[in-house]
Amino acid sequence: MKKTGKKIFFLGILLLLFAVGFLYGKNYYQPQKSVVMRVSMEREKIDYDLLAGMNYMQYLFRQNGYKVYETKYPGNFYFNEADNADVNVFVRAYNPFLDIRLKKNAFNICYLHRFTDVHEVEFNGYDYYSSAQHTFINFFDKRRQMTYFQGGAVPHEVLKPNYQYDVLYIYEYYAPEYENIVTQFNKHKLYGGMGFAALSEKERQDELARAKTVVYFSGFFKGDDTNYIPYAAYDIISYGRPLVTNLRESLVQKFGSDVYLFDTADDLGKVLVDALNESDKAREQRAQNARQKLLNTQEKTVFDFIK
Amino acid sequence: MKLKYLFFLIALIAGGTSGYFFRQNNKPYRLDYHKAVINILVAYRNELDVPTLGIGERFLAEDMAKEMAKYGMKAKVYTLEDSYANLNFNEGFEIYMRAYPELNKGNIHQSFDKDRVAVLFETIPYESGEVYNVDMVFTGSLKKHKQYLKEGIVSHFLPQFTRFDKFYPAAKEEYKTKILYVANQWPGMETRRTIRYALETGVELEVYGKGWGKALTGDKKSWWKKKQLPNEELKYYYSSADIVLNDTRHDMIEAGFISNRIFDVTACKGFLISDYIAEIEEIYGDSIPMYKNKEEFKALIDYYLAHPEERREKAERAYQITKERFGAEKIVKEMVEKMEAYRKERKLKGVED
Structure with missing residues (x-):
C-alpha cells in the first residue's frame, strides 16, 4: 500500500512537471517575438507619407526585438508565419479592410494613418487603436484604448549630394499653383507621392541625393491635425536632405530655420529662391542640423503597451 | 535518487517541447x-x-x-x-x-x-x-x-x-382580388409592361408595390392599393386572387432568368399569367399561360376570368411542378x-x- 502510494505520488509529480513544461512551451518560450503589419491597400497605391510611417513603425519594432512581417493587398494576409505573431497591426489606409481576423492572445492594433472616409463600424474588436493624428484619437469615444503614434523616421545614413536638380518636388496632393512655381526652375523633377513611394529604396535615395532642395507638399486632408508633421518630411530630414515643406507651427518648434517652410504658392517661390541663393555648404548644414535635432529627440519605443 | 530527478527533468523538457510544438501547429486564422x-x-x-x-x-x-x-x-x-x-x-x-x-x-x-x-x-x-x-x-x-x-x-x-413553409395554398376571403399585380416600379425605368398593357387595354388591376404614383394617376389611382405587402401575407394574396400577373425585365428574359415570383405564386396554387419566357414554357408547359403582346394579354385575362375551372386545373399542375423541382x-x-x-x-x- 505504502509503495503504491509512493508510485502514485511520483507519477503525479511527473504529470505536474509535464504540465508546467507544456504551459511554458506553449505560452512563453519563443525564439523571437514577431509582428505582422497588414496594410489595407495595394503596394502601388501607397504614398510616400504612409510608406515612411510604416517603415518607421517597423524600425521601432525591430529595435524592440521583433521580427517584422508586412503584407498588403492583394490578399495574402494570413500566411503561416502570421499564426504565431504576438502583435498584429492593421494599417487602415485609404480603403477599409474586408477580411479582418483577430487572434486571441495577441495584441491586435488598428492604426489609422490619415483621416479619410471611415466608417465607425470598422473600429470595433481591436485591443488598441492608434494614429499619428490627434483628430482621429479625439474622434472616438473613450471606451476604446487609444494611443498616439509619435512622429519620426528610420535613422538613415546621410546621403552624399550628387546635384542634378535644383528642386525635387514630391506632392501627395496635386496643386497646379504650386507645381507651376516649381516648374519655373530650370532643373526640376516632379513625383507624385505614390510614384515616389513605388521606387525602390535605392532609387529614392538617388533622387533625394540629386536635389539641392526637396520640396515635399503634403496638402491637407479633411480632418487632419493642422500640426501633423508627415512621416515623409521626417524621412527626408533623416536622409540629411534640405527640406522645403508646408508651414506648420510644430515644424517651426522642432526645427526652427533648419527646415524651409512655405505657405502660399508665392511663398514657395520666394523660399526656393532664398534657399538656392544660399551656398551649398550653408544649405547642407541646415539639413544636417535638422537631422541631428530629429535623431536626438525621437522616441525609441513603439507602443507603450507593448513591453 | 538521482534517477528520480532525471525523470523529473525529462518530464519538464518533454512538456516544454510538446507545448512549443502545440503552439507552432496553432492555426488561429483558419476559416x-x-x-x-x-x-x-x-x-x-x-x-x-x-x-x-x-x-x-x-x-x-x-x-x-x-x-x-x-x-x-x-x-x-x-x-x-x-x-x-x-x-x-x-x-x-x-x-x-x-x-x-x-x-x-x-x-x-x-x-x-x-x-x-x-x-x-x-x-x-x-x-x-x-x-x-x-x-x-x-x-x-x-x-x-x-x-x-x-x-x-x-x-x-x-x-x-421558394420556401414551402412560407408559400403554400392559403386562400382567405378577405384577401380576395380579381387581377392581382405585385411589383415595384423603380424610378427612371420604363413603366412595367403589365401596367402599360392594362392601361392600354382597359384591364383593371389591383396593384401592390412601390413607385406607382406617376404611372397610375387620375381614375387609375384607385388601382394602387398599398406600397408594401408584408412578406408573410403574400401567400394569402397569391392564393386568393383569381389571376396573378407577372412580367419580367428585358435583360432577364434575354438572359434566361425566371423570376422568383413564378415559384412563389405557383407554390400557393395561385393562377399565373406571365409575359412570354421560353424557359417558363419549357418547365411549366401550358400550366402558366403567357402573352407576347397586349392583345394576347387582354385575351388571356378575359378568357381565364370566365373559366375558373381551367384556372384551378392549371394552377394545380403548376403547383405540382414547383413542388417537385423548386423547393428551397x-x-x-x-x-x-x-x-x-x-x-x-x-x-x-x-x-x-
Whole structure:
C-alpha cells in the first residue's frame, strides 16, 4: 500500500512537471517575438507619407526585438508565419479592410494613418487603436484604448549630394499653383507621392541625393491635425536632405530655420529662391542640423503597451 | 535518487517541447467552411432591419440562410456595411447576391485571402467582370451556365427557389382580388409592361408595390392599393386572387432568368399569367399561360376570368411542378453539396482540420 502510494505520488509529480513544461512551451518560450503589419491597400497605391510611417513603425519594432512581417493587398494576409505573431497591426489606409481576423492572445492594433472616409463600424474588436493624428484619437469615444503614434523616421545614413536638380518636388496632393512655381526652375523633377513611394529604396535615395532642395507638399486632408508633421518630411530630414515643406507651427518648434517652410504658392517661390541663393555648404548644414535635432529627440519605443 | 530527478527533468523538457510544438501547429486564422455569409450588398444594416424593405434579394437571402442551416451550413445575411465592419468573421464562404450596385469588377481576392471562397448567386444578369471575379457561380439561367462552362468558369445551374413553409395554398376571403399585380416600379425605368398593357387595354388591376404614383394617376389611382405587402401575407394574396400577373425585365428574359415570383405564386396554387419566357414554357408547359403582346394579354385575362375551372386545373399542375423541382430544401441542399465539393477539390483546410 505504502509503495503504491509512493508510485502514485511520483507519477503525479511527473504529470505536474509535464504540465508546467507544456504551459511554458506553449505560452512563453519563443525564439523571437514577431509582428505582422497588414496594410489595407495595394503596394502601388501607397504614398510616400504612409510608406515612411510604416517603415518607421517597423524600425521601432525591430529595435524592440521583433521580427517584422508586412503584407498588403492583394490578399495574402494570413500566411503561416502570421499564426504565431504576438502583435498584429492593421494599417487602415485609404480603403477599409474586408477580411479582418483577430487572434486571441495577441495584441491586435488598428492604426489609422490619415483621416479619410471611415466608417465607425470598422473600429470595433481591436485591443488598441492608434494614429499619428490627434483628430482621429479625439474622434472616438473613450471606451476604446487609444494611443498616439509619435512622429519620426528610420535613422538613415546621410546621403552624399550628387546635384542634378535644383528642386525635387514630391506632392501627395496635386496643386497646379504650386507645381507651376516649381516648374519655373530650370532643373526640376516632379513625383507624385505614390510614384515616389513605388521606387525602390535605392532609387529614392538617388533622387533625394540629386536635389539641392526637396520640396515635399503634403496638402491637407479633411480632418487632419493642422500640426501633423508627415512621416515623409521626417524621412527626408533623416536622409540629411534640405527640406522645403508646408508651414506648420510644430515644424517651426522642432526645427526652427533648419527646415524651409512655405505657405502660399508665392511663398514657395520666394523660399526656393532664398534657399538656392544660399551656398551649398550653408544649405547642407541646415539639413544636417535638422537631422541631428530629429535623431536626438525621437522616441525609441513603439507602443507603450507593448513591453 | 538521482534517477528520480532525471525523470523529473525529462518530464519538464518533454512538456516544454510538446507545448512549443502545440503552439507552432496553432492555426488561429483558419476559416470555418461550415459557415457562410450571404452578402446582398444593397443596404446598410439598419435598413435591413426595416421589415417592409421591398428587396427580393433580402428575402431570398434569409430563406437561403434558413435552409442552409438544415445542411450544416450556418449562414448570416450581410449588407454592404457588414463587409467592412470588423466582425472578425471566420466564415469560409462569402456568397454574393445583389440587386444593385454591381460588384467591384476588380479581383475580389484583391482584398481578402484566397482561402475564403467567393461565390456568386446569380439571380439577375450580372456583368461578366463580376462573374470572372469570383471562385464559383450558381446561376439561375441555363443559357448563361453553358456559356460560363465554355469560358472555364466554375459554374452550376441552380434555379431560384421558394420556401414551402412560407408559400403554400392559403386562400382567405378577405384577401380576395380579381387581377392581382405585385411589383415595384423603380424610378427612371420604363413603366412595367403589365401596367402599360392594362392601361392600354382597359384591364383593371389591383396593384401592390412601390413607385406607382406617376404611372397610375387620375381614375387609375384607385388601382394602387398599398406600397408594401408584408412578406408573410403574400401567400394569402397569391392564393386568393383569381389571376396573378407577372412580367419580367428585358435583360432577364434575354438572359434566361425566371423570376422568383413564378415559384412563389405557383407554390400557393395561385393562377399565373406571365409575359412570354421560353424557359417558363419549357418547365411549366401550358400550366402558366403567357402573352407576347397586349392583345394576347387582354385575351388571356378575359378568357381565364370566365373559366375558373381551367384556372384551378392549371394552377394545380403548376403547383405540382414547383413542388417537385423548386423547393428551397432541394435547391439549397444541392448548393451546399457543391460548395463542399469545391472546397474539397481545392483542399482548403478549415478549423476542424
